[in-house]
Amino acid sequence: MEYVKGNPYFGQVNEKIKQYPYLDKNISCDLLIVGGGINGAIVNYFLSQKYDVVLVDKSRFGMAGTSCATVLLEYQLDDYAEELKKYMNEQDIINVYRMGLESINMIEQFIKENGNKCHFRKIPSFMYTNRILGVTSLKKEHEFRIKHGFESIFYTSKNNPFPFKIKAGIYNIDGGAELNPYLFAKQLIENSKNQNQLYENTEISSIIKHKNSFKVSTNFYRI
Ligand SMILES: Cc1cc2nc3c(=O)[nH]c(=O)nc-3n(C[C@H](O)[C@H](O)[C@H](O)COP(=O)(O)OP(=O)(O)OC[C@H]3O[C@@H](n4cnc5c(N)ncnc54)[C@H](O)[C@@H]3O)c2cc1C
Numbered sequence: 001m002e003y004v005k006g007n008p009y010f011g012q013v014n015e016k017i018k019q020y021p022y023l024d025k026n027i028s029c030d031l032l033i034v035g036g037g038i039n040g041a042i043v044n045y046f047l048s049q050k051y052d053v054v055l056v057d058k059s060r061f062g063m064a065g066t067s068c069a070t071v072l073l074e075y076q077l078d079d080y081a082e083e084l085k086k087y088m089n090e091q092d093i094i095n096v097y098r099m100g101l102e103s104i105n106m107i108e109q110f111i112k113e114n115g116n117k118c119h120f121r122k123i124p125s126f127m128y129t130n131r132i133l134g135v136t137s138l139k140k141e142h143e144f145r146i147k148h149g150f151e152s153i154f155y156t157s158k159n160n161p162f163p164f165k166i167k168a169g170i171y172n173i174d175g176g177a178e179l180n181p182y183l184f185a186k187q188l189i190e191n192s193k194n195q196n197q198l199y200e201n202t203e204i205s206s207i208i209k210h211k212n213s214f215k216v217s218t219n220f221y222r223i
């Protein structure tokens with residue numbers, strides 16, 4: 001299925017990921033990662049530090065969904081905790097918020113160690129409403145965050161410091177970040193420990209399960 005057309009915005013940079021070869025021989029490995037978008041690149045970066053890992057992509061690394069995202073990295077979710085309580089217990093919600101903050105810190109740590117080659121920057125997060133009916137829910141969300149030790153500032157139309165109108169909003173100075181996801185994937189792939197086990201134009205066409213292993217077939221994929 002072709003789900004990206006044209007030239008994705010974030011891939012239009014001078015510093016392209018170098019072209020990796022396609023797989024044209026039989027190989028074996030402990031772990032195979034299928035797809036070198038941002039998720040495959042992250043998993044490959046960490047696992048290749050310890051294990052025998054092969055990363056393949058049928059197209060070019062980082063050029064599919066990864067290059068089309070808006071790329072707002074936020075610790076908060078689209079739903080408020082009150083809504084999430086219908087599906088999860090309170091402790092799990094707190095853990096999800098903490099993992100969101102930790103993920104942003106881990107990316108920042110990677111950038112500190114490897115240089116900022118993907119335009120990473122931390123930005124505050126701000127969730128707001130322009131509807132009077134939304135104020136109570138936002139206030140509850142703010143109280144949930146404060147109760148569980150998350151930084152949160154509550155603004156209303158009375159103390160609104162922004163040059164646009166709000167009925168209410170919650171602000172977190174450390175809650176977000178932005179970056180170029182294509183360049184981030186490139187940096188992860190170029191800093192991984194398995195440089196001779198990275199393959200592009202290599203489509204996984206079938207996976208057969210054996211007793212203690214998998215047999216995977218590949219095709220040359222022309223973009
Ligand atoms: C318009 C839009 C806005 C978004 N905004 C945000 C946002 O603000 N914040 C946020 O966090 N997320 C956002 N997302 C979501 C985010 O972009 C995706 O979750 C993320 O990029 C997915 O990365 P991925 O590595 O899983 O997939 P992809 O980048 O799509 O990579 C999958 C790779 O797998 C390869 N592949 C597929 N099948 C095979 C096969 N059979 N063999 C070999 N390789 C194969 C493909 O070629 C591709 O390169 C947005 C997404 C879109 C579309």
